Amino acid sequence: MDIDNFGKDINRLNIIHKRVLVIILAIAVLYSILILRMFELNVIKYLETSAIESKQYASKSYKLMRRQIVDRNDQILASNLRTASLYANCKQIKDPEYVAQAICEILSNVDYEELLEKLKSDSSFKWVKRHLTPKEQQQINDLGIYGLIMVDDQKRIYPHTSTLSHVVGFVDVDGNGMSGIERQHDELLKTEEDSTPLRLTIDLNVQSTVRDILLKHVSKNSALGGAAIVMEPYSGEIIAMVSLPDFDPNFIEDNNTEKMFNRNTMGLYEPGSTAKVLTVAMALDLGVVNENSTYNVSHPLKYGRFTIHDYKGKGGDLSVREILMYSSNLGVAQIIKNVGSIKQKEYLDKFGFLDPLKLDFPEKASPMAPKRNWSEVSSATISFGHGIAVSPLHALLGFTSVINGGYMVKPKLIRDSLNEPPQRVISKATSMRMRKILRMVVAEGRTNKAEVAGYFVAGKTGTSEKVKGKGYAKDANIATVCVTFPYNEPKYVVYAMIDEAEGNEYNFGFTTGGMIAAPLASELIENIAPLLKVAPSSSEHTVGDVFADIDNKKL
Amino acid sequence: MLHKVFKITVLLLLAMGIIYLKIGVVSHEKELLSLNKQIRAISEDMEVLEAELTYLSRPERIRQIASENLNLQFPRSTQVSKLEIDLGQ
Secondary structure, eight states: OHHHHHHHHHHHHHHHHHHHHHHHHHHHHHHHHHHHHHHIIIIIHHHHHHHHHHHHHHHHOOOOSSOOEEOTTOOEEEEEEEEEEEEEOGGGOSOHHHHHHHHHHHSTTOOHHHHHHHHTSSOSOEEEEEEEOHHHHHHHHHHTOTTEEEEEEEEEEOTTGGGGHHHHOOBOTTSOBOSHHHHHTHHHHHOSSOOSOEEBSOOHHHHHHHHHHHHHHHHHTTOSEEEEEEEOTTTOBEEEEEEESOOOTTOGGGOOHHHHOOHHHHOOBOOTTHHHHHHHHHHHHHTSOOTTOEEEOSSOEEETTEEEOOTTOOOSEEEHHHHHHTTOHHHHHHHHHHHOHHHHHHHHHHTTTTSOOOSSOSOOOOOBOOOSSOOHHHHHHHHTTOSOBBOHHHHHHHHHHHHSSSEEOOOBOBTTSOOOOOEEOSOHHHHHHHHHHHHHHHHHSTTGGGOOTTTOOEEEEEEEEEEETTEEEEEEEEEEEEEEESTTSOOEEEEEEEESOOOOTTTTTOOSIIIIIHHHHHHHHHHHHHHTTOOOOOSOOOHHHHHHHHHHOOO | OHHHHHHHHHHHHHHHHHHHHHHHHHHHHHHHHHHHHHHHHHHHHHHHHHHHHHHHTOHHHHHHHHHHHSOOOOOOGGGOOOOOOOTTO
16 A cells, blocks of 8 residues: 555656646746846847948948038138928828928918929929938928938038138039139039038239229229239239129029129130230330330321321330330331231230130130131220130230240149249340339339229230120220239239229219229239238339339349 | 868867958958948038038138127238248347
């Protein structure tokens, strides 16, 4: 009995052991699963999510749309701002009418009908508006409409609005350069390899001052527009370049093509009497005249059916120097006979008057000049700046090569671009002689309104009539001036032009270069010279000193 | 038996060490990510501030403020003179 019971107890114990073992195993398995799950959640998932997060950040990492553009003193001229743009997944829009209405109440410049048409389409991507303001973004988010999606975007901004519109240019909504530096250096500005700003030769302060003064003179003379350039005569660096009217590159849709026209590089104008500087320079350089050679300018010159007159002619015998001082058409027309049309063409070619501008800039015009052999009358009229049309920058470059020692420089807008070796146009001696003649033109000639006390300005004005229809318009003048200062050691050259001024009380009815462009040049020099750290000289300079200064100066 | 237990223990310790190292690397990566995010946020703020500064320091605005509030004007050429300083003295 006892043995039987003992056997039964053993069996029962075995069963209990087995059951306990099963329970322990089950618990162990459960714990193992729990531990493995904890390991998965805490370690594997952690590692995975971290890797995904890093990858997502890397793919979203912030890349500038375009490099900044700065002036020569690192003032920002063009930069980028992060914005957001809104698009619609039209397949997800349930009630297009309601959504279009709600969007139009928030976003400006969005047309209801146009938007409704987009929203009713079957497209999964339709732009609603690019570059929303933070307020607009918030209001759109507050609508909570399914199917309206905001994406990160960037907008090009121009903090100085119109001041540099023609130089810097602008980009389209996708950040592609459309004009000016933005277009010329589009690839360079888009590059991801270099994030340093693109530095221009422009000086923002000078640019802004020039624009303000030009704007004032254009307004006072009731003119259509104007242009002005300030350049270093030896390096060809353009310090300021203004064309009026101009536009705000931040709001392109509001502007028209007339405002976008850059007169300095695209405009073609007859240079008028400023071309006499080149005529006299080439004659002196060839040695066919000297500054004391005289010509009689009492009578008009006849070339077939054409007659050449002087404007307010001085009459009598004029020396070469006086021909420039009193701006005698008759005088230069006779000088050019001594030069000959072949040499004249050769020199004008060297002065850059027959070729497109050598400027890395997209908006450029090619000069207009008689193509084949120049007739005697063409040669005569071109000698005083008629019958040939060049851009203001052409005119300034030609003038510069006359006063900078005789070299044609390549104009530059990018500060760190390489200097090309300048080409010699006239001899150093001719250039020095021209400086003193041009100083006399301002000191005692008809460009006297360009004078600024202490800066010894040298230069020449010009007036030409605009071509309208089949002939010249008598009441539509282009008044220009090319000057340098100080004449004995030129630091800067300045070009200024007023397009189609109206005779009024301000200009006493005279819209010539001497009356309206020369005072503009004077005001420009007086205001920009201190900004450019050119101090006025306190010494008294007589006409005799002009010659002594040049003769003693080593260039 | 002891030899096996020793081998298993070493393997477990190695596995734990690798996991510990991996977690350390990921932790540093997270820190780096966080710093990069901060740099990006600050860069964006800087860009906005630079743009604001440039807009507010426009020469025409400064000129207007100088003229209207401080009664300043551009010097005429006759009002400018050169100072010569002898640094040797």
